[in-house]
Amino acid sequence: MVTGAERTVTVCLVFLLLLTLTVGAFAAYNPGTYVAEVRGHNGPIKVSTTFGSDAITSVEVLEHKETAGVADPAIERLPRQIVEHQALGLDTVSGATITSYAILAGVSSCVKQAGGDVDALRAKVIKETPGPRITKTADVVIVGAGGAGIAAAMSAVENGASVIVIEKNASIGGNTLISGCAWNAANPALSSQTPAAAGLNQKLQSFLEMEETELPPEFRPTLRILKEQIETYLAGDTSMMFDSVELHMIQTYLAGKRQGLDGTTIEGSFDFIEILCRKSLETQEWLKKTAGTVFRDRLGEPIGSLWKRSNGPVNKWEDFFVKPAKYITDNGGEILCEVTGKELIVEDGRVVGVEAVMADGTPMELFGTKGVVLATGGFGGNTAMVLEYNNYWSDLDPNILTTNRKEIVGEGIVMALAVGADLTGMGYTQLMPIGWADTGLLAGGGGSNVMYINQEGRRFVNEYAERDVISKAAFANGTLFYELKSLGTATTPESHVVFIADTLDEMAAKLGCDPAVLKSEVERYNSFVAQGYDPDFGKTSFTDPIEPPYMARAMKPSIHHTMGGVKIDTDCHVLNKDGKIIPGLYAAGEVTGGIHAGNRVGGNAIADIFVFGRIAGANAAKGK
Numbered sequence: 260m261v262t263g264a265e266r267t268v269t270v271c272l273v274f275l276l277l278l279t280l281t282v283g284a285f286a287a288y289n290p291g292t293y294v295a296e297v298r299g300h301n302g303p304i305k306v307s308t309t310f311g312s313d314a315i316t317s318v319e320v321l322e323h324k325e326t327a328g329v330a331d332p333a334i335e336r337l338p339r340q341i342v343e344h345q346a347l348g349l350d351t352v353s354g355a356t357i358t359s360y361a362i363l364a365g366v367s368s369c370v371k372q373a374g375g376d377v378d379a380l381r382a383k384v385i386k387e388t389p390g391p392r393i394t395k396t397a398d399v400v401i402v403g404a405g406g407a408g409i410a411a412a413m414s415a416v417e418n419g420a421s422v423i424v425i426e427k428n429a430s431i432g433g434n435t436l437i438s439g440c441a442w443n444a445a446n447p448a449l450s451s452q453t454p455a456a457a458g459l460n461q462k463l464q465s466f467l468e469m470e471e472t473e474l475p476p477e478f479r480p481t482l483r484i485l486k487e488q489i490e491t492y493l494a495g496d497t498s499m500m501f502d503s504v505e506l507h508m509i510q511t512y513l514a515g516k517r518q519g520l521d522g523t524t525i526e527g528s529f530d531f532i533e534i535l536c537r538k539s540l541e542t543q544e545w546l547k548k549t550a551g552t553v554f555r556d557r558l559g560e561p562i563g564s565l566w567k568r569s570n571g572p573v574n575k576w577e578d579f580f581v582k583p584a585k586y587i588t589d590n591g592g593e594i595l596c597e598v599t600g601k602e603l604i605v606e607d608g609r610v611v612g613v614e615a616v617m618a619d620g621t622p623m624e625l626f627g628t629k630g631v632v633l634a635t636g637g638f639g640g641n642t643a644m645v646l647e648y649n650n651y652w653s654d655l656d657p658n659i660l661t662t663n664r665k666e667i668v669g670e671g672i673v674m675a676l677a678v679g680a681d682l683t684g685m686g687y688t689q690l691m692p693i694g695w696a697d698t699g700l701l702a703g704g705g706g707s708n709v710m711y712i713n714q715e716g717r718r719f720v721n722e723y724a725e726r727d728v729i730s731k732a733a734f735a736n737g738t739l740f741y742e743l744k745s746l747g748t749a750t751t752p753e754s755h756v757v758f759i760a761d762t763l764d765e766m767a768a769k770l771g772c773d774p775a776v777l778k779s780e781v782e783r784y785n786s787f788v789a790q791g792y793d794p795d796f797g798k799t800s801f802t803d804p805i806e807p808p809y810m811a812r813a814m815k816p817s818i819h820h821t822m823g824g825v826k827i828d829t830d831c832h833v834l835n836k837d838g839k840i841i842p843g844l845y846a847a848g849e850v851t852g853g854i855h856a857g858n859r860v861g862g863n864a865i866a867d868i869f870v871f872g873r874i875a876g877a878n879a880a881k882g883k
């Protein structure tokens with residue numbers, strides 16, 4: 260029998276229990292705004308999260324160093340989705356995976372600070388459901404929206420075609436957007452305003468001494484013209500740079516001629532090299548005129564460029580992507596992001612479209628009545644594929660890192676193969692000697708103002724040589740090496756292996772090498788800078804001596820550019836294994852092979868993608 264007093268106690272206990280449960284259920288967080296700093300792709304990201312007692316009310320990315328265009332969709336989308344779904348089990352944004360993880364990690368840290376349950380929020384997985392199949396038709400369908408795809412779309416709309424561009428990432432840009440955007444074009448107006456580096460005339464002299472028989476017959480008239488140009492230049496004022504299309508052509512040919520591990524030789528074809536070099540400046544002018552792209556109009560020389568002839572956009576996201584995309588859409592083109600091309604649709608032997616899939620799984624078929632352009636980039640983000648085809652690097656480490664975005668995996672090559680395309684140069688992959696030793700990402704910089712030293716502090720190569728020459732020398736010197744320069748000639752990036760020292764003794768201690776060796780190597784190198792002549796390794800471009808304070812960056816070669824790919828003709832038609840055109844199929848950019856042969860000149864890829872992207876788009880628009 261329950262007494263009245265006992266009943267009162269029981270009611271009170273139940274009330275208390277309910278109160279506790281209720282408060283517990285609603286007070287999921289200690290209200291307030293919490294801030295967390297996490298590591299993003301390029302550096303720290305500061306995320307703030309505001310909580311009410313029972314919900315996340317806002318998420319904001321306060322500060323970041325991520326690449327404009329690449330990370331924007333993640334920075335815009337994830338904070339919104341976290342608040343909308345009150346969940347952390349969200350998909351990362353394609354093309355911005357690291358930024359996505361960083362934002363999710365930052366919010367997780369804020370949830371913890373607010374006393375919330377991170378595991379419960381992570382367990383709430385949000386998945387979208389696919390819709391019914393979508394069919395779309397245009398004159399031209401372009402797969403991939405890096406530089407080549409964007410150039411192809413611009414020239415296709417310029418030639419009156421309706422265009423659909425599909426891009427698998429959440430944002431356009433591809434590798435082009437993370438590149439240095441150094442674009443080689445012989446530009447006498449700029450080179451005649453650019454002081455000539457010490458050593459330059461010696462290099463020019465070597466072309467005067469070159470025998471015509473060192474080149475295939477089709478290049479010999481080019482060498483003859485070049486010799487005349489050089490003689491005229493050397494007879495006049497040599498204080499400013501010399502440059503010409505012919506010099507660019509000969510350098511591109513020589514740098515590309517290489518022997519594979521199987522003993523065969525690969526070399527660039529005259530026709531491709533001539534188009535690349537002759538149309539490069541004109542294509543910059545075309546971008547200025549059509550899209551309003553603004554160039555820096557100051558010449559640069561990325562590593563392995565062999566000459567100071569690269570120009571670049573003032574702002575790569577705005578000038579190479581935002582403005583051109585506006586030109587495309589203003590002229591009736593459509594750009595669809597987060598749509599992945601899966602296979603080419605062939606009817607009666609002609610490529611007529613692309614089977615694709617949207618991020619939520621919705622199937623899509625896109626028909627291009629006049630043509631389909633593959634512009635999916637190379638396969639530098641796909642180490643397994645690089646190793647599978649490798650015919651150049653002996654003992655390539657399967658754990659080698661890459662400078663590429665991880666989405667650049669060669670899908671266009673696989674799609675083209677499936678419809679009978681021929682491939683060329685697949686075994687030749689360019690390694691970037693100055694990859695950051697810790698991440699493999701591109702460290703950037705040129706060869707004129709630096710000394711490369713091995714772990715003993717000894718200089719081991721011509722820093723102005725081709726990238727494969729430097730990478731091979733690095734492998735022969737223990738793979739890890741240091742780029743030493745005057746701090747005054749450097750921009751110091753954060754979060755990588757960088758050493759700074761006021762004296763060479765201090766630097767030697769930091770690098771773990773013998774100070775006497777380092778001092779004598781620097782002294783010797785500086786004497787070469789003063790005389791503009793390097794008897795040790797034949798360097799021919801010196802801009803700065805190595806002076807205190809010093810900076811050393813730890814470098815290792817990493818996968819950078821895949822020279823091989825789909826075989827095309829000079830109109831950008833894709834060819835089959837019999838050398839015949841596959842009707843309806845065009846390709847441009849790093850998805851193609853042959854243009855750079857066995858080794859690409861630094862700064863020639865951006866020229867390639869815009870020059871040949873433009874050609875592919877125009878020909879597809881005309882159904883040529």
Ligand SMILES: Cc1cc2nc3c(=O)[nH]c(=O)nc-3n(C[C@H](O)[C@H](O)[C@H](O)COP(=O)(O)OP(=O)(O)OC[C@H]3O[C@@H](n4cnc5c(N)ncnc54)[C@H](O)[C@@H]3O)c2cc1C
Nearest residue numbers: 403405407433434435439440441600636848849862864865
């Ligand atoms: C870090 C770095 C720096 C570089 N710097 C320079 C430089 O300064 N100068 C120079 O000359 N070269 C440079 N290069 C090389 C140059 O950037 C590339 O060769 C060039 O950008 C390739 O352009 P692309 O348009 O062919 O391919 P990308 O720009 O890679 O674009 C290909 C696009 O296709 C998309 N795609 C792929 N598959 C599919 C699919 N199945 N469906 C839909 N879309 C798809 C990709 O997501 C990507 O957006 C650099 C490369 C790297 C990695």
